[in-house]
Amino acid sequence: MNKFILSKKLYRNELATFYSFLIGFLIALAVGSLILFIQEKNPFDVFSLMLKLSIGSVNSLSNSLNKAIPLILAGLGISIINSVKLWNIGAEGQIFMGAIALNFVYINTSINNSQIYIFLLLVSGFLGGAFCILFPAVAKVLFGVNEIITTLLTNYIVFGLTIYLINGAWKDPASLNFPAAAYVSESVYLPTVIGKLSSGFLICILFTLIAYYIKDKSVFGYEMRIAGGSALTAIYAGINAKQKAFFAMLIGGGFAGLAGAIELLSQTHRVSTGISQGFGYTAIIVAAITGMRPVGIFLVGCLFGALTIGGSVIQTIGVSSYIAEIIQATTLFGALIAQFFFSYEILKKSEND
């Protein structure tokens, strides 16, 4: 009889995360193909159609990248919070809160210069996201309450708040009973750059660089790493670990809130349940696949944006759009398994009787 034992590798291949992603993605494509095959569709046809309709033209490519914006921003936020080894499951709620905060400021202010106004609205979106994670952050720092649970719960609270607002105080009479707030003025729409590509994508690039800088090049990032490595070492080094955790959470929440603001100003133009279609959850997948690396989050975010667009267009040939979500989730699953094999080796031993 053979027995297998696991042993942890001391050194990991530097590109292990990238290879794991590739392996995960291939597994996901295989799983997707199998499902399509069962449905008597030719996987090759479906995938090439997805590819064509998601990146085949300037228009479709810009659609894909627009979809990538919230995934990337929320993913970056999650990765910043993970620097102190905390998990933010609340990006979905923070996205909604960003949009709500934006709308709140929009309703109560009026600025003629639209560029300044847009800037102010984006800032309020960021602050909204930060506000949303404020309570989990305080609970974590003061009482040690598990942030995974509290951030998850805030999703439900904020979603309830959204429903409440768009059916009540903010309900647009012109929306013919469709629950949604009133549209914002066209003057505060985020302009497009090429095709339909929103200038939000440029903000996204900027914030990828900011996240990379914070995590890898700043004193704050360093202090977060030490605090995340060992709370006792942080105390020994004179680093206030709780303060780092608190600010990391607020900044991370702000990134997701900004995603909600951009989504409102470039896509939905009003607060509705359509502000996010689970972006905050998919962002967890994006962040986890890349091992919390900002540049990786940017690239995988773009790919997942394209997958989402590809998934929605293949509905026209009678394939469910869920195939895209299956591929996304299976990619993470496969990548995590692959990462395991990069971190551990399996040694075979045979037992003799």
Place this chain on the structure above:
Amino acid sequence: MSSPILEVKNVSKTFGNVKALDSVDFSLQKGIIHGLLGENGAGKSSLMNVLSGIYLPESGTIEIKNQKIQKLNPDIASSLGVGMVHQEFRLIESFTIKDNLTLSKANIFSENFDEAYKKYSEIFSLNSNFLTPINELSVGEKQKVEIMKLIFKNSEIMLLDEPTAVLTPQETLQLKESLDKLSQEDQKTIVLITHKLKEIKDFTERIFVMKNGKMVAKNLETKKVTDKELIELMMGEVKTSNFNKDNKKGGVKLKVEDISLTNEEQLKSLDDISFSIQSGEILGVAGVSGNGQVELANVICGIEKEFQGRVLINSQDVSKKGVKSRKKLSLSYIPENRLGVGLAPGVSVLDNSAIKEYFKASYGPHLSKGKMLGYLNDLIKQFAIKAPDVKAEISTLSGGNMQKLLMGRELISNPEVIVAAQPTRGLDVSAVEAIHKLIINQRDKGSAVLLISEDLDELFKLSDRIIVLYEGKIVKEVDINSATIETIGFAMAGINE
């Protein structure tokens, strides 16, 4: 001589590029205490892990009780009576002593547990009821339970990895007596792994010495071998040095006045502590661990804030100041807990090297990687640290190199006050020697050093004065010239002459 109960021939094991075991031969005689001596990284633990079936060697043969074992695994090893006590305890803290002892499926005393417990707790002088949960036991008592666990699962061959590292001198003596009884009365075969020469000579009948993955001496008769020979075998050359004590002392650098600290249970963990250290002086703090040493270091370094009394660095009252401002006043702290306090696990070698003075590599919010790397390269060169990949996790370094990195980080800026807690614990002889030289070197450069150690040899070798802490109080203060091991030992045990 009868045929060995366990015999290993030509065993090799490689990890990456490192030959942990290089054609090692090893054999054990029934009923005898064997010593396995060697520096850190010599391959002692690897060999024990092979014997207990945890590592599978690439080549070589293992024979236990005249039975050739093709591929040993922990199950087979255990069923053939090979048991190991690891350096880190493997007890279930919330379970009772009895639960832990009878946990193994190989437990042989399920019928007559009470009787067996009585017998062996007497042998080990363990004065606890078997219904006491493990987490209420002292470290020394836990060690006893660990060893008893082997007896309860009928291990005839007991491999003990550094069992004395956590014990007080009295407990060590007691362990010796218990092991003697086990080997004589129960015919247990015992392997004691250590790098303390004195213990190996006191405890064992036969000695094996390993160096760089090779077995350099087999089956030496303990009575016939000298310390010098063992050191030569272990290190290749003799490096004994005695430091001079005619060092020049200057003004007072560190002064603590009437320090008291009350812990969560309203007990005084520090009780009215006062002393001062001059420039160029080493003050040794002796004491069995848990008598206030950690608390004292934490108070001086600014980690513990809720205390009474005053701490003065260079005559400046820093009692209210935080860790960082004390560091800026040129205070360095080498904590007892290397990985976990001094170094952050899971974080890179590079990041860990900058913990003391990372703010010096910063421009506002920007942290210069270049400066950090430059600093680390200085450390690596100056302190001869072996760090193959500075971006890899800190745990890729060996224990000795971790401590060198930690010491180097704290000493490179030539601090005026140094607090060093157990700086050489768990290190091999050559690393200990290197660390001692660093401390003496720093003394000669005019630092005031507070050296907290449980190793009396170390304290006597380095200190100018020694204070003894017992239950949070200074119970003895002596100049090194008038100090004797006996007086210090008595004071550590809380006995007033």
